[in-house]
Amino acid sequence: MRELRGTGVSAGIAIGPVKVLEEARQAVRRTVDDPRAEIDRFRQAQQVSMDQLAKLREDTAARLGEDKAELFDTHRLMLKDPDYVEGVEGLIQSDKVNAEYAVDATAQRFAAMFAGMDSPYMQARAADVQDVSRRLIDNLGSGAQAGQDGRPAIVMASDLAPSQTAQMDPTQVLGFATSQGSANSHTAILARTMGLPAVIGLGQDPRPEDQGLTAIVDGSQGLVLIDPDQKTLESYKIRQREFRERVQLLQELKGKPTKTKEGQEVHLYANIGRPSDLDAVEANDAEGIGLFRSEFLYLESEDFPTEESQFQAYKEVAQRMGGKPVIIRTLDIGADKQVGYFGLEHEANPALGYRAIRICLTRPEVFKVQLRAILRASAFGNISIMLPMITSTKEVDQARAIIDQVMEELRGRGEDFKEDIQVGIMVETPASVVMAPELARKVDFFSIGTNDLTQYTLACDRQNPNLGQFADPHSPAVLRMIRMAVDAAHQAGIWCGICGELGADRDLTATFLDYGLDELSVSPASVLPVREAIRAR
Incomplete structure (x- = not known):
């Protein structure tokens, strides 16, 4: 038995065969006789x-x-x-x-x-x-390709790119274990969205000879065991059963209000990346979609997704949510989410580079296609638009001008859409916090992206595993930023929520309630545990 320790980023226990995803490598040249x-x-x-x-x-x-x-x-x-x-x-x-x-x-x-x-x-x-x-x-090679035998497996890799995770079949994955990554990496976010155990930062790349061996991923303890002995295996099967029973008990909270004992109510929504995530949203009784990461529609496509394909995806989500809020974040491409057909130049520091709203405002032909799809879908449900990476009121004015242009186009086409659709922004940069009083007068809501807000406030790359001890989302600086954004929103008469991973941190639930946050949007699997924490307050 080999023991590997890292950081648990998605709770639970997975037991199953290993599927090693190796990085692209150059094949060794050999001379052949035949x-x-x-x-x-x-x-x-x-x-x-x-x-x-x-x-x-x-x-x-x-x-x-x-x-x-x-x-x-x-x-x-x-x-x-x-x-x-x-x-x-x-x-x-x-x-x-x-x-x-x-x-x-x-x-x-x-x-x-x-x-x-x-x-x-x-x-x-x-x-x-x-x-x-x-x-x-x-x-x-001498062995069959990983994962081709139809058995769900534990995926092990040095790291996983968003484009890789976007195309994975959730039914074929039991859990994740990577040698690199951070708690806010997209591997971690995907694992939490799918409700799968995951450990990152193991420090050792998976070995090819681990392929097919039985492994245990303990996402709660940050532990991976390769080829465990029978006693360890039986012990973990008991723990796995107990964890599932605990999850089952939380099902009793379905249909109950997300309200403290003193009557403070919080809207509890879910984060998704694609329409197929709605099964998990419904299973966990989320009250709405607080973050639809629309860039996954681009990551899963080999070319710019058409207006019609996007419209169908947004429409499906809106209809299935049956009038509950659906907040669609406009595409957040760039940084660690690279898409080849965008033709983006290499950047030395992409997290501070050409991404998100900056791409949309400078490539309006791409932005308008997405906006037309979102607006058309708004006729079928309660859709709102959310703009990412905003740093100034000028960016909001420019984005709203483009939205107005698209609305006029749709009127000319005779298309139905929600004329009073709400437009909000992601508060995820120190600039947006400092400018929050002015920004709040121009939008309908704030949603705090704690992943990037932590990165930019503490000057710690969220993808760098060596900075884990410094990138503390509980930092007083980060919490003060959150409090400032909430206060600015309320003073302007708009609501403010959190859609970053910190929203599911139950160690901070009481703090967020004290701040007066109106909404928390978390991974589907975190909805019921957070509801439990709020109701216990």
Whole structure:
């Protein structure tokens, strides 16, 4: 048994086989005696990959819709592309090299070609050819590709990018364990949204030989056990059952008001990234959606999502929530959420760079597509718009001007929408806190993004695991920022909530109640535990 310790970021216990997600790596070059046999190996791996992609396409279409499944059609076409196949087989034949190296070398050449093109769409194909080639190399290995046996597994990796987590099938994941990451990384946020145990910051990359071994992830204690002995395994099965029983007891809070013993009421909403998260929202009795992270619609797409595809997603959420509030954050791309087809330049410090509202205001053609979709969907439910990364009243004025332009366009098209739709902002920078009194007079609500507010207030990169001891969200500086934003909102007569991960921190529930916060929006799995804490106050 091997024991790894890190930081628990999502409570619970997962027990199951390990699925190792390895980072892209260059294949080792070997000389082969029989190029013909090596070409046969390549063709066999090619067919296995085609079959896998066909299954992934079928599953994705059923789960997320036809538009999301088109990615796998693109990958299958690449696998059969004559130039690509000729490049691999020609290299094997001429240089007498192993198939893994030939695939890797061909992929690098094609990726460089795509990346050098002027079109952002074609530049994004560089990532596709790399992805297809990694699949081929995996299938050229001695073992089956991770996760292809249909068994749900514990995902282990050095770290997970938002684009990776966005395309994961929740039914195939039991828990997460990563060697890097932070409590506010997107791996952690995804785990909490899905209600799955997760440990980050283990300090050791997963070993390839761990693939398929039984593991235990204790998200409460920040502990991962690889290949546990029978006594340990049985002990954790008991703990797992007890945790599930505790979760079941919380179900008794469904339908009960989120109100303190003295009658102070707080709206308790949920954070989501896609319509499929609504099952968890409904199962945990959230009173609304306090944060719809719309950028996941972009992360899951191979090109800019159309107005119609976005409209259908927003409409589905609005209708299923049945008149309950649905707050949609406009796209927050940039920083650690990179999307190839946006064609963003590399930045030395992307957290302080071109992201969120800055992209929307300088690329209004992208912003308007999303706004049209949101406004059209507002005719089917109680939708509000939330603008991220606001630092000045000028940005709010510019965004509202674009919203007004889009409204006029929709009137001209004869489209129905909510004319009095509420527009709020994320308070997640020190500038927005300092300017809160002025900002509050221009918007309908504040929602405090504590993840970024902590990062910017304490000057600690939220993705840097080495800063965990310094990036303290309980810092008096951060709490004072929150209190200032709440007071400014109330003085202007608007409501103020929290949609960052700190909203689920029950050690601070009493503090937030004292501040007079009107709303808390948390991961679906945290709704009932937070309701319990509020009702106990």
